[in-house]
Amino acid sequence: MKWFYILSTALVATLVALPLFVLHTAGSGIGAPGVVYNAIYSADVKSLDPATCGDVTSSTIQANFYEGLYTYHYLKRPVEVVEQLASGMPQVSADGLTYTIRLKKGILYHRNPCFGKDPAGRHGWNTRTVVAQDFVLSLKRVADYHVNTGLAWAFLADRIVGLDAYREKTRQFRIGDFSRYDIPVEGIAAPDSFTLVLRLTAPFPQFIYVLAMNNVYAPVPREVVDYHLSTTSDGRGGRVSIPVQDRVPEIMEQEQVVGTGPYILTTFKRKWSIAMERNPEYREDFYPAEGEGPSAGYEGDKAAGLLADAGRRVPFVDRINFRYVEEEYATWMLFLSKQVDVTGIPVETFQAVITPGKELTDSWKKKRISLSRTSDPVIYWIAFNMEDPVLGKSKSLRQAISLCYDAENEIRILSNGRGIRAVNVVPSSFAGHTEAGPGPYFRFDTAAALRKIEDAKKELAAAGLLVNGKIPELKFDMSDGPMNLRMADFARQQFARLGLRLKCIFNDWPTLQRKVQNKQIQMYYMGWAADYPDAEDFLQLFYSKNIDKGTNNSNYRNPEFDSLYEAIRVMPDSPQRMALYVRMIRLISEDCPLMPIYEPENFTLYYDWMLNIKQHPIGYGYLKYRRIDARLRHALGGSEG
Amino acid sequence: MKKSHETNATPVSRGLWADAALRLLRDKAAMACFAVIIIYAAIAIGSPMVFGDWSAAHDYNHRNESPSWQYPLGTDALGRSVLVKVFLGAHVSMTVGFMSNVIALPLGILLGALGGFFGRRIDDFVVWLYTTLASIPGIILLIALKFAFADKVLFPGSFFELDLSGMAGVYVALGLTSWVGTCRLVRAETMKLKELDFVLAARATGRGNLAIMFHHIVPNLMHIAIINFSLGFVGAIGAEVILSFLNLGVQNLPSWGKMINEARMDLIVGRWWELTAAAGATFIIVLAWNIFGDRLRDALDPKLRNV
Numbered sequence: 001m002k003w004f005y006i007l008s009t010a011l012v013a014t015l016v017a018l019p020l021f022v023l024h025t026a027g028s029g030i031g032a033p034g035v036v037y038n039a040i041y042s043a044d045v046k047s048l049d050p051a052t053c054g055d056v057t058s059s060t061i062q063a064n065f066y067e068g069l070y071t072y073h074y075l076k077r078p079v080e081v082v083e084q085l086a087s088g089m090p091q092v093s094a095d096g097l098t099y100t101i102r103l104k105k106g107i108l109y110h111r112n113p114c115f116g117k118d119p120a121g122r123h124g125w126n127t128r129t130v131v132a133q134d135f136v137l138s139l140k141r142v143a144d145y146h147v148n149t150g151l152a153w154a155f156l157a158d159r160i161v162g163l164d165a166y167r168e169k170t171r172q173f174r175i176g177d178f179s180r181y182d183i184p185v186e187g188i189a190a191p192d193s194f195t196l197v198l199r200l201t202a203p204f205p206q207f208i209y210v211l212a213m214n215n216v217y218a219p220v221p222r223e224v225v226d227y228h229l230s231t232t233s234d235g236r237g238g239r240v241s242i243p244v245q246d247r248v249p250e251i252m253e254q255e256q257v258v259g260t261g262p263y264i265l266t267t268f269k270r271k272w273s274i275a276m277e278r279n280p281e282y283r284e285d286f287y288p289a290e291g292e293g294p295s296a297g298y299e300g301d302k303a304a305g306l307l308a309d310a311g312r313r314v315p316f317v318d319r320i321n322f323r324y325v326e327e328e329y330a331t332w333m334l335f336l337s338k339q340v341d342v343t344g345i346p347v348e349t350f351q352a353v354i355t356p357g358k359e360l361t362d363s364w365k366k367k368r369i370s371l372s373r374t375s376d377p378v379i380y381w382i383a384f385n386m387e388d389p390v391l392g393k394s395k396s397l398r399q400a401i402s403l404c405y406d407a408e409n410e411i412r413i414l415s416n417g418r419g420i421r422a423v424n425v426v427p428s429s430f431a432g433h434t435e436a437g438p439g440p441y442f443r444f445d446t447a448a449a450l451r452k453i454e455d456a457k458k459e460l461a462a463a464g465l466l467v468n469g470k471i472p473e474l475k476f477d478m479s480d481g482p483m484n485l486r487m488a489d490f491a492r493q494q495f496a497r498l499g500l501r502l503k504c505i506f507n508d509w510p511t512l513q514r515k516v517q518n519k520q521i522q523m524y525y526m527g528w529a530a531d532y533p534d535a536e537d538f539l540q541l542f543y544s545k546n547i548d549k550g551t552n553n554s555n556y557r558n559p560e561f562d563s564l565y566e567a568i569r570v571m572p573d574s575p576q577r578m579a580l581y582v583r584m585i586r587l588i589s590e591d592c593p594l595m596p597i598y599e600p601e602n603f604t605l606y607y608d609w610m611l612n613i614k615q616h617p618i619g620y621g622y623l624k625y626r627r628i629d630a631r632l633r634h635a636l637g638g639s640e641g
Numbered sequence: 642m643k644k645s646h647e648t649n650a651t652p653v654s655r656g657l658w659a660d661a662a663l664r665l666l667r668d669k670a671a672m673a674c675f676a677v678i679i680i681y682a683a684i685a686i687g688s689p690m691v692f693g694d695w696s697a698a699h700d701y702n703h704r705n706e707s708p709s710w711q712y713p714l715g716t717d718a719l720g721r722s723v724l725v726k727v728f729l730g731a732h733v734s735m736t737v738g739f740m741s742n743v744i745a746l747p748l749g750i751l752l753g754a755l756g757g758f759f760g761r762r763i764d765d766f767v768v769w770l771y772t773t774l775a776s777i778p779g780i781i782l783l784i785a786l787k788f789a790f791a792d793k794v795l796f797p798g799s800f801f802e803l804d805l806s807g808m809a810g811v812y813v814a815l816g817l818t819s820w821v822g823t824c825r826l827v828r829a830e831t832m833k834l835k836e837l838d839f840v841l842a843a844r845a846t847g848r849g850n851l852a853i854m855f856h857h858i859v860p861n862l863m864h865i866a867i868i869n870f871s872l873g874f875v876g877a878i879g880a881e882v883i884l885s886f887l888n889l890g891v892q893n894l895p896s897w898g899k900m901i902n903e904a905r906m907d908l909i910v911g912r913w914w915e916l917t918a919a920a921g922a923t924f925i926i927v928l929a930w931n932i933f934g935d936r937l938r939d940a941l942d943p944k945l946r947n948v
Contacts, residue, residue, distance in 0.1 A: 329906050348906040409701050413719065467798070480888055485903050486718055492893065493719070496697035503806065505791070506888045 034278070034318025035628045036641045038340050040325045043509045044271055049251035050218040051141045054151030054550075055513070056529055059215060063621030064276055064320065065110070065259035066218035069101060069135070069196075070211045072619035075291035075301050079533050079618055081212045085130060085219070085260065087194075090211075096203035096572075101211075103132055103194040108281045112258045114227035127281065130260055132190035134219035139163070139188055140181050141220060145170040146249050150517070150550030152216045154540070155531070157549055159207070161187025161199045176247025178225050202570040209532030215620065220251075221258055228256040262315040262624040274322040278315055287312045287612070287625055306614055315624035316612075321641075328483070335605065338638040341628070342606040342613070347483060350416040354603065368608040368636055374615040375420075375601050377427035377530035379538070382476075382491075383594040387555045388522045390472055394459040397471065398592040400452035402441040404497045407597045414487060418603060422596035425538055425588050429617075432535035432581040439589025442596055446497055453498045473501040477515060477524040480506035487525065516553050526553070530618055535581050539565060542588055556593035609633035657864070661940035671936035677929035685735035688728040695729060696893055705907075708914055715914035717903065723915050726895040727922045733896040734926065737812045737881040738874040744816025745873055746866055749823025750859065756824075757831025758854050767828065771821045779818060783880060786814035787889040808891040811884055815877050823869045827862050834858050864941035871934030875927050882923055897923045 043057040050066045053059055069086040072079045083089065085107055091100040107130040111118070115126035142152040143163045158164060162185045173180040187199035200207065211217065229247060231239040251257060254268035262285070263276035289310040291301025301307055309316070325331045328346045335343035345353055353364050360371040382405070384391040384398050391398060411419045420428065423438035453471075460466050476491060478484050488504035495502040507515065515521045531537050543565045546552035564584050571577040588594075606613050609632040612625050634640065665671050692698075700720035708715045714723035756767030774782075790805035790813070803809045834840060835858065843853050884890040885898025900919035908916060 329909065332909070346906060348910050348912075352910055413701060413704065485888065485899060488892075489719055490699075492696040493699045496694065501893075502696075503892060 035316070035630050036319040036321055037317045037623065037626065037628060038639055039320065039322050039342060040331050040334065040340055041274065041322045042324070042326050042328075042331065045268075045274070046510055046513075047250075048253070048257055048265075048268065049147070050138065050215045050220065051144075051147050051149045051152055052250055053216055055509075057509075059620045061274060061322065062215040062218075063261070063619075064263040064623055065257060065261040065265050065279075066215035067259065067261050067621065068211065068213065068215060068217050069103075070208065071621065072212060072616060073288060074616065074619075074622050074625050075288050075306060075614060077292045077617075079616070081208055090208065096205075097200045099198045099200070099207065101196045101198070103130065103135075103196065104283065105129070105194055107260050107283050109221055109258050109260055110264045110279060111281075112223075113255070114221070114223040114258060128221070128223075130219050130221075131193040132196040133193070134221050135196050135217070136185070136188050136190050137181055137222055137225070138217055138220045140166065140183075140185060141249075142217065143167045143170070143185075144180070144249065146173070146175045148250070151531075152213075154546055154549035154551040155210045155213070157545070159200055159202075159204055160185070161201055163187060174244055175249055176230075176242070176244035178230060178247075178249070181222070181225065203572070204570065205572045206532055206534050206536055209534060209537075212619070213531055215259075218259060224251065224256060224258050228253070261621065263320060269324075271324050273324060274320075276320045276322075278318045282315070285314050285624070287314055301614070304614075306612060309612060309625075309627060316627035317623065319641075320623060326481075328481075338607065338633075338636065341610050341638070342604060345603050345605060347414065347416055350418075350603075353605070354416070358603075360605075364605075368632075369605050370608055370610075370613075372604040372606065372613050372615055373601060374604075374617065375429070375599065376615070376617045377429055377533065378527055378600055379422045379425065379427055379596050380419075380525070380527035380598055380600065381422070381425075381594045381596045382523060382525055383516075383554045384523050384592070385519060385521055385555055386557065386593050387519055389463075390460065390465055390474070391522060392555075393463050393465060394456045395591060396452050396459055397456035398595070399441045400449045400456050400498055401495070401500075402439075402592050402595040403443065403445050403452060404449035405494045405595060405597070406444045407442075408444060410487075410490060411598045414483065414490060415598070415600070419598040419600040422599050424585050425541075425594070425596055426535045426581075426585055427530060427538070427599055430530070430533065430535045430538075432578060432585060435578060436582045436585035436589070439586075439592075439596075441592055442589065449498060453500075471500055473503050475503050475505060475522040477505045477507055477512060477521050479509055479512055479525070484525075517550055519555060533618060535585070536568060539568070539581065539584050542584075542593065554593040556588075556591070558587060558591065561587050607633070607636065607638060609636065609638060657941070661864075661937075664940040665936060668936050668940075671933055671940075674929040674933040674936075677925060678933060681731050681735055681926050681929075684728050685732040688725075688732050692725050692729060695725075695895065698725070705912055707912075714918045715912075717900075717915050718907075723900075723918050726900055726915070727897075727918050729895045730897040730900060730919065730922060731926070733808060733885075733891050733894055734878045734881055734923070737808065737815065737891075738877040740812035741815035741819060741877040742870050742873045744813065745820040746823055746870060748816070749820035749869070750827050750862060750866055752820070753824040753827025754831050754854055754859055754862065757828040758835055758850070758858065760832075764828070767824065771824050774818065775821050780880070780883060782818050783814050783884060784887065784889060786817065787811070787884060790814065807893070811881055811890055812877070814884075815880055819873055819876060819880075823866070823873070826865050826869065830862055830865060831858055834861055868934060868938045868941060871930055871937055875930045875934070878923065878927060878930075 041057055041061065045058050045061050046055055047053045047058040048062070050062060053062050067084050069084060070081050071084040073082045085104055087102045087104045092098070108127045109115070109130065111123050111125040111127045113125050115128055118124065118126045139156070141147055142149045142156060143166050145167050156163060166183060166185045169183055170180045189197045191197060227239070229249060230242060232242050234240040254265050257265045262279055262282045264279050265274070266277050267273060267275035287309040289307070291307050292298070294300035294303065325334065331340065331343055332346050332349060334340040353361060355361055358373065360369065386392040407421050411417055411421065423442045424433060424436050426433045426436065457466065457471065460471060465472070474495070478487060484506060491504065492502045512524065516524060516526070528538060528541060540546055541551055542554070542556045542561055543552060544557040544562050547555050561584055564580050568577050568580045568584070602615060604615060609629040611627040611629060616622055630640070698721050700716070702720065703712070703716050704718055704720045706712055706716040712722050712724065714727060717723055717726065752767050752770070756764040787810060790810035793805040793810070795803040795805060805813060840853060840857055843857050881890060881896065882898035882901070885896040886902045888902070890896050890898055897919040900915055904912070904915035904919070907913070
């Protein structure tokens, strides 16, 4: 009996103490050593495959584990292309048609079962070095008819000798027949393991920028295709071939991701969480030693403390935890409770945080929070589907809508003034914007809009498209979320000035993109973030041959514009090319296939333990440069894991 | 010798309806709730006429203002009066509540009466139908229907054009999903009534099944219909608020659910008025309908009077 009392007392004491012990170890981060960066993603990651990456969220995630030949310098502005997996800038032939690119040697892929077991036995799985043939395969995959490579293909179509013919050939193959990757492409060659030669059909001055689209043209080892996409587990530790008809040609699972980047993807739970760990075999890469100098309104990178880590090996952070949080409010609360290191500012709280002079208020500075402000080359617009019978038929209707839309108030009310009015289809920081000047209809003028709407009624009446003498109700698609409820109300107020009825349709982000691609849409709110610092990136959005490639989403067709585009796409930077840019921008401003609304200004808040924060306007994959002062974070009570 | 007043009183004979009306009139709480419902109904009918075309309304210079004499319930992010939004929200909620019951009640009564009266395979079918429907969570079914109605317009271009993506879709979806409770009650009541003498008498006079059902049984189910109307109204208002909160409700008009959705971020910066107004308006009408429905059931169902 005595033992019973002793044992029962011990058991109860253990049960009481256990939660305390567990909670204590969880809080101290035991079991998860290293510095962890806590971040949020709020839109679905559409793609884990570099070839199918075409949206900002996927690029932001992918750029941490995939790398391309070139990238942009982290600190320098204006942006500057620098080598990443290439060992130097490409050698371009005198006629501008042949690019010879040498690769860095000794770049290792992340260890993965597709390379077999590690023969040395020190690691679970083997790896191998990146070779030029891997880039050949990645370019072939981008051209593969059976892989949905909208954006990646749009930049290469008609550009590389034999690649379009290769794409046609892949159509003949069944989706799961990967022997199509053995067909040679005339314009892509790997004369040795570390040299890649690309032959273009015509000069393409922006080609270097295309190669710098960080992860889109990242190398893919053939082993991924042969192991992950062609075989599956037999349940006994071996592999069995997947029947050809059942194979999926796209990388879609976490274990299929094999990159060279600073982080290895360890967890991928769609719309839940993404985790990455430092790649222990990452190549020798260092924090930049040079930065942006002082300029009007900016003290320069050195004075801003952005060169304190110059020359140090990256990455600094050991683990990245992305948590999926759709609601801005929830993200904000996570930031305030120091569970997230960096955040944007919700519209509702903006006035409480930012002064009228667009600086952080003193009370927030006292919380050891800092502000980063950047203007990115992004334009948000309302695009019209030019294949829609009503909007496509009536230029006057599109012009009237553009004139009646009070974009300045939209920026002021819905974005707290975080942006400037976009007055043509090229960002204000790009050459060509100022030269082309503001579009005649991209201004707020209700009287002019009312005159235009009468013309529109005549055009639509002539086409037999009026319903009971009125313009039919227009459908306006946008993303969902509480802010877009206000956006919808605001848009209705604008359209009501012209007596137009508007039906707003809310979609999640992938659905909206799918509807746009499938042309199941009349009018929609979206934006375009520059892929490279040249107006051509925005002008290609209106080239008719890019309708099928998925970038001309307004389905605009204009033979005059097309011939101008075909002229500029091979021209080097020159006054003649600028003159053509101006003509093209003005053509769009006249035809109004879309209505530019604003160029956003980003306000990012971060705790003082976050170091080396500088937003890049175009590139991705800069988390490797961020450093966390773990002591300060601990002292301030920030979440450490 | 004194006689008591009571023993001298002449017994008064009143019908079910007159008796129920008298009981309700004597019930102060019921009358207060009824007055609230009438006020809401008047607002619902009058507000679209008074406030005209809402889609154009805005005042960007008076955004997010707290309650004042000019704006008794403050203004929203686009400078619109929250009071007006509450009034127009009442129009949406009351319309949805009414119209969904207009669809659900006849459906429930018809199917319940058919099943209860004819029995056998017809009853089997009705029971299967409502059991199947009841096995699907109501709000999920509503959301699914709203998605299915996303681009549906019935009878386009005609006088009867019905755009199911808007408010019509909300009350059609609600009507199609909320008849089960009425159907169950009506079916059980019909099974009881069809065995009573007055039905036998009608049958003896040679009246057909349908005539007996519609002339003798259905009129005796009206008290169930009325009670279910009041209870269904509450459910419909609640469902409309949820659908609007999820962006699946009405377009072009304010609704309480939309107001709550739009204003939920306002609370953290101290702008309480829009959310409070929408939640308060919903609370008052739901409470009024609940109490009134409860008293109505007491008045119409003699068995419950002494419970």
